[in-house]
Amino acid sequence: MSSSLFPTFDHDHKLCSQNLMTYAEGHCKHLGLRFTHLRRDVLSEVAASHKAVGAYQILDRFASQGKKLAPISVYRSLDFLLDAGLIHRLESTNSYFACQRNFEKDSPCCSFEPLVFLICENCETIGEIDGQTLGPLIEQFVDQSGFAPKRSQLEIKGVCSLCQASGHQELEKTC
């Protein structure tokens, strides 16, 4: 139950992204954060697919819509969205994707919860797993050394089930 992973074959991404934007709106209001136009637009670009996008990709998309921005503007918005927990950053590829687990996550997680991302090397889709159950296990391992973990991120590269089923044909799903 719960844990949203990869979008299914018949995934309605229009609805998916609408829900995400609506959630972001409320989430920010609730926390007294300012969900400005720029931040909204940047999130909207990031959430346009379930793939991770680079900062300069976002810049380019804006540019092709006639909206010229400086890199710093995009980075500032990305930083805001990261802090707000609305997006994540894939460290291994310097790219950003929208968190699809917002809805479940608002309940404060008491213990060390690792972020766990599944990255399909074929279609580049990102799946996010609930790390709550993994957290205590990792803590056990780590505690033996006296290390006090604060936060962690696990990036797993492989092939998603859709791509396996399709024999790794280059999927051009946009979400």
Place this chain on the structure above:
Amino acid sequence: MSSSLFPTFDHDHKLCSQNLMTYAEGHCKHLGLRFTHLRRDVLSEVAASHKAVGAYQILDRFASQGKKLAPISVYRSLDFLLDAGLIHRLESTNSYFACQRNFEKDSPCCSFEPLVFLICENCETIGEIDGQTLGPLIEQFVDQSGFAPKRSQLEIKGVCSLCQASGHQELEKTC
């Protein structure tokens, strides 16, 4: 048992790094890889501490020793060392550190084994854990979604036991 973690307080790093260089030598010979002077020197810089160093830091150290190199030369050596499994790359900080688990690792690991790094945010020392036991657990989680994991890296940030004991005083250990 086994799994080498953080260096202990009385750690003899001179010996530690000597052993590492000796191992690297034999490891490369064994695999028919060319452990050239440049690669040796780069590894030596990376292994000079248990902290992660950036590519341009290595460049600078060489420069201050009168050895002027182009970035690409360092990156090529780093790539070689990464491929040889002699160093790892911290994705979250674009930096590189020497693998201290070489000695245990040569036995081929049959299943998906995640790389697990502990990063002390106080003294920046890196510890590396044996991920073999974590691997199957992660696989279990992931398999439920049909995702086929190939390789993964877990970066855990926190505070090492030495820094906890010393009340987070800025440790200037060089190893």
Place this chain on the structure above:
DNA sequence: ATGCAAAATGCGATAATGTTACATTTCTTG
């Protein structure tokens, strides 16, 4: 409403990290 302070954004330059293309040197092997 008005004015003030803080937050957000614009703008230009620059830093930090990593790569391409091709020439030259060094190594290996017969």
Place this chain on the structure above:
DNA sequence: CAAGAAATGTAACATTATCGCATTTTGCAT
């Protein structure tokens, strides 16, 4: 030694991210 492969040198360039300061927008108290 000769010839091919691997490694390194050299210069330019690409990508990712940040600094410093001016300007605009916003929230809030008066």
